[in-house]
Amino acid sequence: MPVFDTHKAVKALASAGFPDHQAEALVDVVGEEHEALATKDGLEATEQALRTDVQALESSVRKDMQALESSLRADMQALDKSLRADMQALDKSLRADMQALDKSLRADMQAREARSDARFEALEKALSECTTKAEMREMELRLRLTLGAYVFAATGLMIAIMFGLELWSR
Numbered sequence: 635m636p637v638f639d640t641h642k643a644v645k646a647l648a649s650a651g652f653p654d655h656q657a658e659a660l661v662d663v664v665g666e667e668h669e670a671l672a673t674k675d676g677l678e679a680t681e682q683a684l685r686t687d688v689q690a691l692e693s694s695v696r697k698d699m700q701a702l703e704s705s706l707r708a709d710m711q712a713l714d715k716s717l718r719a720d721m722q723a724l725d726k727s728l729r730a731d732m733q734a735l736d737k738s739l740r741a742d743m744q745a746r747e748a749r750s751d752a753r754f755e756a757l758e759k760a761l762s763e764c765t766t767k768a769e770m771r772e773m774e775l776r777l778r779l780t781l782g783a784y785v786f787a788a789t790g791l792m793i794a795i796m797f798g799l800e801l802w803s804r
Contacts, residue, residue, distance in 0.1 A: 640665050732799060739795055743788065750784050 640661045647657035757777050 736795065736799070739791065743791065746784075746788075750780075753780065 643661045643664070644654070644657045647660060648654055652660070754777070757773060757780070760773055
């Protein structure tokens with residue numbers, strides 16, 4: 635920082651007509667303010683310190699970002715692994731449920747088939763006991779309607795099972 639020559643300033647002010655006490659007071663004030671003024675060297679030093687601080691901050695931010703990226707990648711991999719395991723468990727559970735449902739539906743179909751066979755036997759017996767043609771036609775009509783209803787119901791149930799299995803296998 636350049637030096638302010640206070641004696642030289644007081645002499646210059648006194649020769650310009652300032653009384654000594656005013657010249658000294660003015661030089662004291664200017665001297666104090668002069669010390670607070672920034673110099674080129676001071677500004678360059680401050681600039682260099684700021685550059686160093688910015689570089690250190692930038693380096694720190696880069697390290698923090700790399701650490702955060704690594705942490706996020708690890709978290710995403712763990713989440714992916716967890717989701718895959720959950721999906722496999724769900725798939726296994728759904729397959730087991732579908733097999734149990736298929737088994738139950740097949741048993742139900744067999745029970746219905748057995749009841750239908752018993753009804754058909756009863757109808758056949760009744761048909762064989764019919765004496766008139768009208769009774770025979772009426773029994774035949776009832777037999778056809780019953781048989782058609784069972785075939786329709788069985789077909790619909792099988793289609794529903796096949797559609798359900800196809801949906802679950804996707």
